[in-house]
Amino acid sequence: MIERLQISHLRNLTQVTMQTAACNVIIGVNGSGKTSLLEAIFLLSRGKSFRHSQPKRYVQHHQSAAIVHAKLTDGSTLAIQKQVDATTMLRLNQTTVYNQSILTEQLPTLLIDPSTMDMLEQGSASRRQLLDWLVFHMKPGFHAQWLAYQRLLKQRNSLLKQTKHLTSVQRAEIKAWDKGLASHAALIHHYRAQVFAAWQPYFAQTISKLLPTYVQQLSLSYNAGYDTSMPLDEQLNERLTQDLQLGYTRNGSHRADIHVHWHSDASAKNEVNIEFASDPVIKLPIIKEQAANVLSRGEKKLLITALRLSQLPLLLNRSEMTNAAPTVNLVTTTPVVLLDDITAELDDRAIDILLSTLAQLPCQVFMTSLTSDILPLVAKYWSTANVFHVKQGILTAYP
């Protein structure tokens, strides 16, 4: 758990020091710096911002670098320095480290914010990242496979972009890369499929709390991004001409996705029978749709919150994971949950359920709010919470 957080030159946060508790509430008007505080924690954990990819956007104007430093309750320290020119320096316990994943492992961070609220309708990247966040923290071997896959994919795509007609040397090169891609893809799929299967009951459980009327009607599916019944290199070989025309690789682990489906009635097997007094039996087919096409805007927000929130108990359920999958990388550090402006996205009942769920889990929470209306609810679930007020980038204890 983070005990003390120090932020320098991130957006309007010039120098901020924060003594933190299990639950931390940051209150402030628009533009005061609330989201920047959450952005700082996310940056330390993931090495990137959830708002802008280029450091020059979030490093304070006229400054060369932003720094975030955290001391955890176990005494360890984590730090990141992001320079305007995108140079990154990472430190763990005062020692320079060269791999962001080392800090990510120390500080698992889950973000629930308005910007992710249309992930059901967007392209697959954010849904894939949602699954991969869980896979990263649960399967120690996943990250290396994913990195190796990305490296080969980049090489392949840059060659596909360069030419539409391969020389025999280039053809041989692609063949070798495809073999490598196939072996990494098989493992990536193996890890993702295992974690996905473990996640499903947790998702159903969270839906029963957040969207109880849909409990029988919503289900998740996982798509590997390619046909897993045959090796990926065979499929890449078959599709090579099309990929050359496109200038990129169409199939593979980089196209994996998860979908949320809505069924008109999940309890019936194939059809619903409705018998009218005088009419013969009318058979109505089950309607199956993407949930995004059926749910209201508010319900979609609840669904996305459920997708994220359901990952936490799975990550933290160490005993079950030990029985279910001995290879699991048990999370030994406390996950941090960042809730940005939840009152703007969720109704009172949903916020109540969200906070009560979080309070039962061994995680650390940072939440932002425009007003102090959230405080009675926070007090209901956390006996001691640290409440801060932020004004023009200056953080003070809430009176």
Ligand SMILES: Nc1ncnc2c1ncn2[C@@H]1O[C@H](COP(=O)(O)OP(=O)(O)OP(=O)(O)O)[C@@H](O)[C@H]1O
């Ligand atoms: N690179 C930068 N340097 C300095 N200030 C910046 C930079 N980028 C953004 N800002 C300012 O930082 C302030 C903090 O923005 P932030 O998004 O954290 O506010 P917020 O309290 O979350 O607001 P809201 O409630 O509207 O979401 C804004 O006023 C913005 O103008």
